[in-house]
Amino acid sequence: MSKKNQSKADAYSFFSCIEKNFDKAARYLSIKKGLLEQIKSCNAVYRMHFPVKIGKEIQVIEAYRVQHSHHKLPCKGGIRYSIKVNQDEVMTLAALMTYKCAIVDVPFGGAKGGIKIDPQIVSAENIEKITRRYTSELIKKNFIGPGIDVPAPDYGTGEREMSWIFDTFLSLSPGEVDALACVTGKPVSQGGVRGRKEATGLGVFYGIRELCKMKEEMLSVGLDVGLNGKKVIIQGLGNVGYHAATFFHEAGAIIVALAEREGAIYNKKGLNVSNVILHLKKTGSILNFPESKNIEDTEKALELECDILIPAALENVIHKHNANRIKAKIIGEAANGPVTPEADDILGKKGVLIVPDIYLNAGGVTVSYFEWLKNLSHVRYGRMEKRFSENMNTELLQVIETSCRKKIPIEEKKMILRGPREIDLVRSGLEDTMINGFHKIRDLKKSLKIENLRTAAFVLAINKIIDSYEKLGIFP
CATH class of the missing domain: 3.40.50.10860 (Leucine Dehydrogenase, chain A, domain 1)
Structure with missing residues (x-):
């Protein structure tokens, strides 16, 4: 069967994929069916x-x-x-x-x-x-x-x-x-907030980085702890994929392949993301990038040897027809729904760790929340605490210099004295949010003996939504 015909044969509702994942999670919850149906349903659809x-x-x-x-x-x-x-x-x-x-x-x-x-x-x-x-x-x-x-x-x-x-x-x-x-x-x-453009890609980085710190999970897939030296493939060089690739590269990971609609490029020694972007702007394509191999079929790039695969473009790119050929040990869902439920089952049996989209790409909405709060408060982040922090740090440095009888170099002193800027506060809040979110999912997975992080993430989400409804007094 050709790929085109396979695609037609496998066509199904994107919404039904979410419902399947929801239903898997519901088995771990003692909640009335009617309440679950309410949570699953869309409250309002405005078609115009x-x-x-x-x-x-x-x-x-x-x-x-x-x-x-x-x-x-x-x-x-x-x-x-x-x-x-x-x-x-x-x-x-x-x-x-x-x-x-x-x-x-x-x-x-x-x-x-x-x-x-x-x-x-x-x-x-x-x-x-x-x-x-x-x-x-x-x-x-x-x-x-x-x-x-x-x-x-x-x-x-x-x-x-x-x-x-x-x-x-x-x-x-x-x-x-x-x-x-x-x-x-x-x-x-x-009224926008600094750090919003890269928020989703940075959130993806924080989430995968936290997983890679977990010795138990890394042992399960035969990897060392940490990101340094890990081989990464990223599909999609839009806003999310580009920033994710940049942060992984800066952290010491090796970007071995980048894939776009027209094809992919590969270099086992690693690709310089900034240079690839310059090449893309100059030629209109990532193909023919110096010292890299072209891959005409972009889907084939997903099947290359790597430690971490990050689909950051379209939904359903990993499906039952290619799941068995995926060699990655970790898949980070930067896109929405890149892995179908059937592929999810196949990859789970292979022991692949999948970090689900409903957690991993939440960086964008997290920083959007910060922007919304900024707009409602009518105060710029950092405006009130920046000078206070600088004054406190000045006093601390004076104590250190007096105690140690040694002057701190001027450049180092400037870095320490600087109060938090808006982007510092935004990134700190995003990092804390992604780290806490990961551990809530991981802890729930272990305590309830749930088969994977995706199902645990849905269980966590449903529990929080039910809690909100109960506080509103809507359900008995």
Whole structure:
């Protein structure tokens, strides 16, 4: 059977994959079926069609906003622009957001949005028209607001689109003092937070790094503790994959392969990520990078020898037809749903450690939460504590120099004296969140003797959601 036919034969609902993982976790919980069904279901699905004048013609744009859970408000989730956007995909991503937020203790319900356009061929002027009209449609139905539903960037969107959303919301909500908090992922000049761009990739790095510190887990897959020298393959060089690759490289890991849509490049001695990006910008492709081997079929790169495989692009790239050929000992799901349930079972039997998406790529929403809090407080991170920290450190250095009768070099003194900047505080908060999240999942897995980290992560998320409902007094 050809790959194309295999793909058609295996086509199934993305949302059903999440339901299968949810059902596995439910076996470890003594919760009434009705309550579980409530948690699984999407609370609100808003499908819209609106006209936009593009050139001399009127085009009808298909778009969505899904609010999966209202156990906590506001709802939170990105907006993606892609010609492949459909209701099933947006519902699935909204559900994943609910579980992500619960695992990392971010007090949001899950949501997601999507507009069915190809941002590569639509002009910036027309993307702005579509974005502003989409925002006005959300406002009409009360699907956006600082305490209702807070969008963010996703595939095909970024700071530019978020600034248009904020501006449209502000113009249609005069007097709203918390308007900045209606959307996150904004430019820093418009209330954004430093560190948001790299947040998801950095969260992936923190999560894998923490796993690699665990002697028990490393022994189970025959690896040494730590990241240094580990061979890593990353699929996808978008925002998440690029930053993840950069942080792994800086930590001493060896990036042996990078894969993109047009193919992959391989060098067993390692690839310099920064140089690959420069080559990509210059030529429009990662292929033919100096001192590397081209791999025409990007999926084949997933099957190369490595210690850590990080799919950071599309869903369902590891499936039942290629799972047995995967040689990685650890898979970090930087993308949403890159491993199908069937592949999950195959890889589990092989002893592969899979760090699940509902935990591992929660860095983005974690830092979005920090931005939302910053906007609501109307105070920049670091503004109040920076000078205080510098003064305290000055006094401490004086005591050390007096006690030791030795002067500390000026450059070292500057580093110690510097108070925390916004990005320092954001990264510290993200690191703490990812480390705590990992250990909660790991501890639950061990205490309940759960078969893998994914199921343990779902159990943790469901327990937290049930706890929220009980505190609201919704369920007996």
